[in-house]
Amino acid sequence: MTTATPARTPRTPRTPRTPRTARPVPGGPALAAVLKAEGRLFLREPGSLFWILGFPTALLVILGLIPSFRESNPDLGGRRVIDLYVPVAVLLGMIMASIQAMPPVLSSYRERGILRRMSTTPVRPLAILGAQIALHGAAMIVSALIAITTGRLAFGVALPFSRPGYVLTMLLMTGCALALGATLAAIAATTKAATAIGSVAFILMMFTSGVWLPVQAMPDLLRTVVGLTPFGAAAQALDQAMLGTWPNWSYLGIMALWAAGLTGAASRWFRWE
Amino acid sequence: MPPRPDPRDAPVMQRTTPLIEVTDLRKAYAGRPAVDGVSFTVEEGEIFGILGPNGAGKTTTVECVEGLRVPDSGTVRVAGLDPVTDREEVTRLLGSQLQESELQPKILVREALELYAALYPNPADWRALAERLGLVDKLATRFAKLSGGQKQRLSIALALIGNPRAVVLDELTTGLDPRARRDTWKLIEDVRDSGVTVLLVTHFMEEAQRLCDRIAVIDKGRVAAMDSPAGLIRRSAGSTVITFVPSRPLDNADLVALPEVATVDHKGDQVTLTGTDATVNAVITLLAQKRVTARQLRVVDATLDDAFLDLTEEHESATPGRAA
Numbered sequence: 001m002t003t004a005t006p007a008r009t010p011r012t013p014r015t016p017r018t019p020r021t022a023r024p025v026p027g028g029p030a031l032a033a034v035l036k037a038e039g040r041l042f043l044r045e046p047g048s049l050f051w052i053l054g055f056p057t058a059l060l061v062i063l064g065l066i067p068s069f070r071e072s073n074p075d076l077g078g079r080r081v082i083d084l085y086v087p088v089a090v091l092l093g094m095i096m097a098s099i100q101a102m103p104p105v106l107s108s109y110r111e112r113g114i115l116r117r118m119s120t121t122p123v124r125p126l127a128i129l130g131a132q133i134a135l136h137g138a139a140m141i142v143s144a145l146i147a148i149t150t151g152r153l154a155f156g157v158a159l160p161f162s163r164p165g166y167v168l169t170m171l172l173m174t175g176c177a178l179a180l181g182a183t184l185a186a187i188a189a190t191t192k193a194a195t196a197i198g199s200v201a202f203i204l205m206m207f208t209s210g211v212w213l214p215v216q217a218m219p220d221l222l223r224t225v226v227g228l229t230p231f232g233a234a235a236q237a238l239d240q241a242m243l244g245t246w247p248n249w250s251y252l253g254i255m256a257l258w259a260a261g262l263t264g265a266a267s268r269w270f271r272w273e
Numbered sequence: 274m275p276p277r278p279d280p281r282d283a284p285v286m287q288r289t290t291p292l293i294e295v296t297d298l299r300k301a302y303a304g305r306p307a308v309d310g311v312s313f314t315v316e317e318g319e320i321f322g323i324l325g326p327n328g329a330g331k332t333t334t335v336e337c338v339e340g341l342r343v344p345d346s347g348t349v350r351v352a353g354l355d356p357v358t359d360r361e362e363v364t365r366l367l368g369s370q371l372q373e374s375e376l377q378p379k380i381l382v383r384e385a386l387e388l389y390a391a392l393y394p395n396p397a398d399w400r401a402l403a404e405r406l407g408l409v410d411k412l413a414t415r416f417a418k419l420s421g422g423q424k425q426r427l428s429i430a431l432a433l434i435g436n437p438r439a440v441v442l443d444e445l446t447t448g449l450d451p452r453a454r455r456d457t458w459k460l461i462e463d464v465r466d467s468g469v470t471v472l473l474v475t476h477f478m479e480e481a482q483r484l485c486d487r488i489a490v491i492d493k494g495r496v497a498a499m500d501s502p503a504g505l506i507r508r509s510a511g512s513t514v515i516t517f518v519p520s521r522p523l524d525n526a527d528l529v530a531l532p533e534v535a536t537v538d539h540k541g542d543q544v545t546l547t548g549t550d551a552t553v554n555a556v557i558t559l560l561a562q563k564r565v566t567a568r569q570l571r572v573v574d575a576t577l578d579d580a581f582l583d584l585t586e587e588h589e590s591a592t593p594g595r596a597a
Binding site: 029030032033034036037038040041044045109112113114116117118119120121122123 | 339340341361364365367368369371373374375376377378379380384385387388389391392393394431435
């Protein structure tokens with residue numbers, strides 16, 4: 001028990017009560033309690049945990065087991081296919097968390113009246129949404145670390161952590177993906193709708209991040225168009241960072257614009273009931 | 274109806290400011306008024322019932338008290354505070370149990386109690402609450418696995434966990450089996466006895482009659498009547514129902530002429546009168562005078578059901594089946 005439940009003397013009936021205006025609203029401890037409770041609930045969703053944390057790396061490993069993908073490919077400037085798929089796995093974890101996992105949770109909290117229930121307490125229901133968003137963001141980062149580490153250990157793919165452009169792109173894209181998931185939860189009236197809209201968005205985002213065909217291998221025109229989408233821009237930026245150059249500001253700018261626009265859309269359209 | 278010496282019937286007017294004060298509340302959805310000029314006050318320490326048919330505007334009314342909805346016009350005060358502008362203070366004074374509100378399906382009862390305790394500056398001891406509400410065996414159970422009655426007990430615990438001065442309970446016993454409903458009533462009385470004011474929304478007459486000190490009957494967004502349950506029953510046209518089968522037919526004119534008789538109804542040989550205690554005495558006298566014996570004589574106090582039908586009838590003109 002870390003939450004504040006001081007032992008209180010039993011209340012005697014009809015005692016005159018002292019005004020409670022002097023006490024501040026429990027900000028920090030209350031928010032920490034919400035985060036803790038939601039964190040436990042997050043860990044009780046084995047399906048979400050597998051798709052976010054396990055699946056991207058599993059796909060990476062399967063692709064890495066194909067011998068030709070581990071050989072240097074002149075069409076890719078001498079790089080191997082597996083080198084291109086580590087950033088894809090990083091983005092795939094983000095797609096799983098933001099589009100598959102998070103919107104149905106947020107919608108169901110609205111649908112079940114959990115947000116309304118919280119609005120009758122001193123803590124605003126934004127706290128519970130914020131906790132879920134933060135947890136999914138953290139899961140994205142963990143998923144990325146698992147994929148990157150596996151790529152290094154199993155297939156000798158270079159670690160990107162010495163490259164600030166890579167880290168910056170990852171963080172920016174995490175924010176962008178969370179905003180995208182929040183927007184889906186905002187526009188979907190029901191949990192069912194959130195899942196349905198999510199499935200369509202899911203296919204699109206998988207394609208633009210290069211799951212089926214790495215963005216670098218796409219024809220020029222397609223690559224340009226895909227580069228305007230958040231996951232397409234992120235795929236390009238991560239690739240540039242891996243090649244040792246600073247990502248184009250246009251890609252970073254596209255991600256920042258999407259992040260800002262989607263955050264605005266989510267906060268404007270989100271309905272609390 | 275003999276006046277019973279029920280302390281709950283005692284007027285509560287001498288107390289100073291009411292804890293909850295609703296004045297001329299109006300709220301419309303898409304131009305259709307849901308609440309259309311509702312006023313009432315809830316005094317500290319009472320169980321105040323809001324009774325009405327489905328769709329009467331009960332829930333909208335209490336949602337305005339809880340600060341979940343912004344009234345179109347009128348004022349709502351909880352301990353002098355506005356639930357919309359003084360939201361944080363009001364949420365600390367007022368615990369809520371919402372109609373059809375769930376918790377996260379996989380949250381354990383213990384975790385829910387801990388979580389909600391942490392949201393308040395002066396929480397009650399959640400272990401003591403769990404014990405009081407019979408949830409100790411269920412602390413390690415997920416919300417989704419609880420029975421309807423257990424969920425409702427948990428929702429009462431969560432409504433009380435901030436040590437509120439008042440709780441709003443909205444359709445608390447809807448969907449419960451009769452036994453769980455009775456257990457819940459006992460809990461509500463315990464809550465009141467511990468000094469917490471209760472604002473109870475219900476459409477069960479029996480529940481309102483048993484629990485409430487005062488009731489506002491809401492119909493079509495308006496207060497149709499406000500009184501103690503006994504007062505509401507007394508107010509209705511026939512608060513006492515007398516039925517009997519006379520040994521030979523009685524002249525209808527004699528029956529209608531009885532003092533304070535409200536309705537006279539013949540069904541086969543059976544005569545049904547509604548009226549008051551005075552009518553009962555007069556019927557017995559009349560039967561004696563006419564040397565008529567009465568078989569199957571029953572004298573029954575009208576219930577809140579009858580009063581409720583009377584009250585809502587006034588609004589929508591006559592309902593068949595209660596004609597004289």
